[in-house]
Amino acid sequence: MEGMHIPVLVKEVIDFLRCESSGVYVDCTIGDGGHSYAILSRSAPGGMVVGIDQDIEALKYAKERLSCFKERVIFIHDNFCNIKEILKRINILKVDGILLDLGVSSRQLDSAERGFSFSHDAPLDMRMDRRRGISAADLVNDLSFKDLLGILRRYGEERWSYRIVKAIVREREAHPIRSTSQLADIVKSVIPISYRSKKIHPATKTFQALRIEVNKELTVLEEVLRDAVDLLNHGSRICVISFHSLEDRIVKEIFRGMERECSCPSEIPVCMCRGKRTLRGLTKKPVIPSEDEISINPRSRSAKLRVAERL
Ligand SMILES: C[S@@+](CC[C@H](N)C(=O)[O-])C[C@H]1O[C@@H](n2cnc3c(N)ncnc32)[C@H](O)[C@@H]1O
Structure with missing residues (x-):
């Protein structure tokens, strides 16, 4: 398909997510569906993807590209900051992996x-x-x-x-x-x-x-990270790919905070999880694309992947 977005760090994301046939994964930024394609292929025959995008045109391309996976993908036109309501609407309580590939796609950038x-x-x-x-x-x-x-x-x-x-x-x-x-x-x-x-x-x-x-890219990023972590099954992972230092700083700081403290709402007088940590960071330093990937896809050069696991 002409003008298609080339997904970045695909192998790395798929390895971290450890996709399985019984798994449900949320691609918060489905875009042209490149990462989702890989997740669905790796989690065949039963794995499911909930694919969210706030751009209706992106969803149109993703639907076309992922049509071969039939009912294994659910497409949602919404902002990812509404992830909790979105999953509630479709009766999903917990998921086995979440991906955010932030910013705009090449298709959006190139679309005059x-x-x-x-x-x-x-x-x-x-x-x-x-x-x-x-x-x-x-x-x-x-x-x-x-x-x-x-x-x-x-x-x-x-x-x-x-x-x-x-x-x-x-x-x-x-x-x-x-x-x-x-x-x-x-x-x-x-x-x-x-x-x-x-x-x-x-x-x-x-x-x-x-x-x-x-x-409002930084505001929605701050909002989605905590909610997303709450939705993960224990041992499941969240992968976030950012493209500039402001985003990366937010991801790093929110993950660090959750690596240290519990996430019980402050109105609960006695902490439910007794101060246990919510997350374990898996990438001390962010994972970046290889020279090979950058030479094939120069737009990947500023990508940084951070991953954390729900404890
Ligand atoms: C970098 S692209 C993702 C590309 C995708 N991973 C792929 O493989 O084709 C980012 C996508 O996220 C969408 N997006 C960005 N912020 C969003 C938000 N707050 N809520 C929902 N979608 C968002 C954009 O519209 C865009 O389609």
Whole structure:
């Protein structure tokens, strides 16, 4: 299929998940279905996948690709932060493995009209779920100078944030900023030539920051991790693939916290699990793609996989 997303670290994920024919696995970010395909193949003939995506178009491709597995896959159009309600709705109480492969897929990035990339001129949208939320154009045109600056600094860690936001505000006073190229040109115009990288587009960090804010990516990640761990059977594993340091830090810190403490709700006066640890980390350092994988799929170069096991 043209434009298909190449899944990253597939062998590593499959080995960590130890897929079995009696298992139920949740792919929280099914995308084009690459990881799910591998999970279903490894867990044949009986293993099941609940595949979640908030992008209806991604689900369309996943359904086509995974049609050969018939009723072994359940497709859910929702945000993964609702994982508990989703599983309750389909009468699943516990699962044998969970995968989150964060961010956007190559198909979303390469699909011009979605507005995720400065490589195509398109409306500045960036919403993964186009049924709801605020587009990147709305943020850029409506937020105050201070709020926009905060987003670029926090989520883009952009050194030139102040200059960029000043230029955005100047431009939007003349006419609204509606397209990806318009924004990319504004950013490019204020970053000194001597600081521009040959490999990375000057607007990369600005686009990343806006995408994170539009999709509330860090907030939903924090929400889903605790709920996901609660849903794991004892001895089952959660795998998280992240693509930038902000995500990786959240995964590392939440896993570390759960490796130390129990997860009983604070309103329970006497701790139910008597302070037992909830998780055992299996990756002291994150697993990263091999040189071979990066040469075949350059987009995998920033991937980091962290895995933990429910105790
Ligand atoms: C990197 S891709 C996953 C690719 C997939 N593993 C594969 O093999 O094709 C990430 C996918 O997760 C989806 N996604 C990102 N955040 C999400 C969220 N909060 N809830 C549900 N889906 C999400 C995106 O729409 C995208 O399709």
